[in-house]
Amino acid sequence: MEQYTGTEMTTAEYLESVWPQVYAKVSSEHKEKLANFTHIWEFNDLDRTDHGTGFGLTINEAVGRERFALMDAIEKLEITEGEYQAITQPELYLDISEETRKMLSSMVRAQRGPDTGVRGGASITEGETQWFSKNVTTNVTRLAVDLQWENPANIQNNLSITIYSPDRCVFGPFTEAEPLYSNPQKMQIYTYISRPDGVADGEWWYCVKGVNIHGVQNYTI
Incomplete structure (x- = not known):
């Protein structure tokens, strides 16, 4: 380049x-x-x-x-x-x-948007991509995103999340997870997007990817 x-x-x-x-x-x-x-x-x-x-x-x-x-x-x-x-x-x-x-x-990009379908559920396999959306109304100044999963014993599974705003900004991909203080086996990727005069209103899209997964990994977002 x-x-x-x-x-x-x-x-x-x-x-x-x-x-x-x-x-x-x-x-x-x-x-x-x-x-x-x-x-x-x-x-x-x-x-x-x-x-x-x-x-x-x-x-x-x-x-x-x-x-x-x-x-x-x-x-x-x-x-x-x-x-x-x-x-x-x-x-x-x-x-x-x-x-x-x-x-x-090494990640094949999945198409973004409603025309590819929103895949629900809370479990994912390696290489899989799942999409979720959230409608944000006006006057919201802070949008928090919290992705959590619990690793099986002696296994380190990794997920990532990328966030797409209605005004076509891209945040991420976020890949750095930290263990929760209350449970070292439980991992968390937490981030937030803030703007004093309000974040973009409309439909936000969250893309969760299974980066390195042994078997099937449950998660919450």
Whole structure:
């Protein structure tokens, strides 16, 4: 990605140069839209907001139109989570550890949204992805998310969670779990999203993934 910094090209040309295997899957309609963004390609800073555990990213208006066009173009393609994050949020992708990048590159991305169906239940297997939604009304200034599971004896199962807001911001994936003080076998990923003037109202989506699971793992969210 970095070798093209400072090069004038369209977003379509950039995607074709850096991610040819992904570009080949993009529809002609979306390729045409991406060809309308012509500029000196460079990494743009995203607005960061500290949320206690990890951090969220807010796309500003200047960068947003292009990022949203990229999201729309690759949203329903069969690509890995790593490819999706690197294409739509290169700043975040370059900021995470090499270990996390390898983990994301091994995860096949599930399509987001109602058209893929919301899968309920509270058990998950390795590599499986489950989606939940929560409708948030206006005047909510803090949205807490608490994912918990209890590991069987001598087994360390790992889950992750990614949060999608109605205004198309992505928080996560959150992968760092901590044991509850009351039960060392019980793990927790807790994070919250806050905004003084209110978080985005509408339908929020939570994506839970079984990262490293022995058998079947029950959990609550």
